[in-house]
Amino acid sequence: MNDDTIPQTVLFPDLFDKPLVATFDQAHASSDGGAVLLKAADRRLGVTAAFAECLTDARPAAKVTHTMAALVAQRVFGIACGYPDANDADRLAADPIQKLLLDRDPIDGASLASQPTISRFENGVGRHALYRAGRALAACVIARHQRRLHRRARLITIDLDPTDDPTHGAQQLTFFNGHYDTWCYLPMLAFLTFNDEVEQYLCAAVLRPGNVPATRGALGLVRRLLTRLRRAFPQARFLVRLDGGFATPELLDFLDAESRLTYVVAMGENAVLTRLAAPAMAQVRPQSAASGQTAHVYLDARYAAKTWAHDRRVVIKAEVVRLPGREPRDNARFVITNLRQTPRFVYEQVYCARGDIENRIKELHHDLAIGRTSCTRFWANQLRVLLTAAAYVLLQEVRLQAARTRCARAQVATLRLRLLKLGAQVVASVRRVVIHLPLSTPDCATWQRIALRLGARPG
Numbered sequence: 001m002n003d004d005t006i007p008q009t010v011l012f013p014d015l016f017d018k019p020l021v022a023t024f025d026q027a028h029a030s031s032d033g034g035a036v037l038l039k040a041a042d043r044r045l046g047v048t049a050a051f052a053e054c055l056t057d058a059r060p061a062a063k064v065t066h067t068m069a070a071l072v073a074q075r076v077f078g079i080a081c082g083y084p085d086a087n088d089a090d091r092l093a094a095d096p097i098q099k100l101l102l103d104r105d106p107i108d109g110a111s112l113a114s115q116p117t118i119s120r121f122e123n124g125v126g127r128h129a130l131y132r133a134g135r136a137l138a139a140c141v142i143a144r145h146q147r148r149l150h151r152r153a154r155l156i157t158i159d160l161d162p163t164d165d166p167t168h169g170a171q172q173l174t175f176f177n178g179h180y181d182t183w184c185y186l187p188m189l190a191f192l193t194f195n196d197e198v199e200q201y202l203c204a205a206v207l208r209p210g211n212v213p214a215t216r217g218a219l220g221l222v223r224r225l226l227t228r229l230r231r232a233f234p235q236a237r238f239l240v241r242l243d244g245g246f247a248t249p250e251l252l253d254f255l256d257a258e259s260r261l262t263y264v265v266a267m268g269e270n271a272v273l274t275r276l277a278a279p280a281m282a283q284v285r286p287q288s289a290a291s292g293q294t295a296h297v298y299l300d301a302r303y304a305a306k307t308w309a310h311d312r313r314v315v316i317k318a319e320v321v322r323l324p325g326r327e328p329r330d331n332a333r334f335v336i337t338n339l340r341q342t343p344r345f346v347y348e349q350v351y352c353a354r355g356d357i358e359n360r361i362k363e364l365h366h367d368l369a370i371g372r373t374s375c376t377r378f379w380a381n382q383l384r385v386l387l388t389a390a391a392y393v394l395l396q397e398v399r400l401q402a403a404r405t406r407c408a409r410a411q412v413a414t415l416r417l418r419l420l421k422l423g424a425q426v427v428a429s430v431r432r433v434v435i436h437l438p439l440s441t442p443d444c445a446t447w448q449r450i451a452l453r454l455g456a457r458p459g
Contacts, residue, residue, distance in 0.1 A: 026425065028107055030097035032081050033424025033437050034447055039077070039101050040454035041397040047140050047390045048073040054132035055125060066113040070102050071121045072387070074112050077101045080391035081420055084369035086118040096426040097435070106426045106433060122380045130382050134204060137386065138190075138225065141203040141393060145194055146232040153236040156229055157193040158222065159200060159357050160242055162186050162214045165207075165371040172378040175211035184210040185373060187385060189364070190221055191357055192229075198409070200360050201396055205389035207373065207382040214245030219254060226258065237261070241354045244268050247336055249307045256312075256338065264315075264351045265336045273314065276301045277332040280318030288320035288328060295320055298343035303336075312336050315343045315351075359411075367412035368392055401453040405446040418443040419450070 009023035042048050052069035066074075077098065078088060092098045093114060096106035104110060113121070145153075165185040167174040176183050186208045191200035203225065206217055222240060229236065237260045242251075244266040255263045267273070280297045288295035296319035304311035317333040339346050364370040370388040373381035395412050398419065402408050407415060425436040441447065452458070 033422040173209035
């Protein structure tokens with residue numbers, strides 16, 4: 001049995017007290033009725049237009065049916081709605097809401113691009129265009145918050161984090177990574193936090209081969225972000241937070257030389273750091289043994305690796321971890337910093353705050369499938385990563401506009417379920433398009449509030 005032979009109507013004769021008939025015969029209907037919020041968010045940010053302007057269309061003009069702008073928008077909106085594969089294009093080609101998002105008549109407008117067209121598009125973008133698109137994505141995010149905050153930000157935090165993207169085919173530049181114990185790519189993601197806000201805004205996503213060191217490309221990315229951010233927020237101070245593996249002499253020297261910038265950079269343990277932590281470990285072990293609980297002690301010291309030009313402050317967390325049914329385990333952690341606060345404050349209030357980045361990365365992986373890098377060409381996979389990042393930026397804008405509602409801190413999957421995946425019937429006339437959404441929508445008030453904040457008017 002295939003899609004052509006499965007009946008459009010099914011009957012449950014005895015499931016309820018009356019026979020139930022389910023039939024797929026509702027013309028001009030969509031399961032993505034709430035996705036017009038994405039279009040409104042994109043109008044505010046200008047992400048898909050800026051992305052498309054970076055791409056060169058080498059196709060003969062007379063044979064072009066779907067413009068680069070349309071292809072970018074189709075993929076970005078589709079990914080945001082939960083359709084990460086190019087194969088999804090065939091199933092969505094006639095969806096009235098997806099057509100409406102691309103400024104086509106939802107009823108009589110031309111169908112969207114097919115899977116072969118999407119695949120040719122993804123494989124036709126070169127590395128120079130991708131570099132420009134990556135810069136454009138960061139520019140859109142920074143410009144959006146520049147307008148929102150009126151160029152006034154007290155503190156801007158930059159977080160960089162690598163993540164693994166396991167591969168299962170013959171993709172270019174996939175290699176075995178011993179740390180993650182798998183064949184993979186190693187994307188690097190950059191996030192911005194403004195003042196004391198809780199949201200970290202994605203601003204860059206760079207796909208890298210699976211065997212590169214964590215620092216590959218980090219210095220250039222931080223430099224470009226700082227340059228653009230300083231133009232947008234002239235009075236801001238900056239905090240750069242980096243996980244283990246980023247503590248290279250070049251990156252630390254750059255951070256030391258920057259004005260109005262502080263940093264916390266994790267560093268892996270070595271023999272010298274172990275000796276520096278030894279007195280604190282000797283102090284915390286009896287504390288943990290006496291309490292029977294995990295215990296920790298903080299201290300700081302001056303430390304210089306052989307490749308460093310001078311010593312730097314290192315904050316040391318000496319910890320003994322106790323878990324039920326397991327032997328106690330020493331767990332010393334080290335953070336290089338130029339901050340002057342107490343060691344406990346630097347570690348717990350500044351460095352550990354970057355832990356919420358893991359939630360953003362989980363959203364990108366689990367809810368938006370940023371790891372769907374199954375193209376053979378490396379640059380095609382980089383395009384997919386950037387398109388997914390653009391979709392996430394739009395969803396973050398929707399979440400921003402959901403402030404003071406029950407969706408204010410909702411995960412992407414929840415936002416999609418509550419606000420985008422709404423059954424709808426689309427009716428188009430000469431004068432207007434009407435989307436009929438269910439009266440019983442649980443988050444109707446939240447959806448309307450977000451729509452008004454994104455430029456709608458009471459109708």
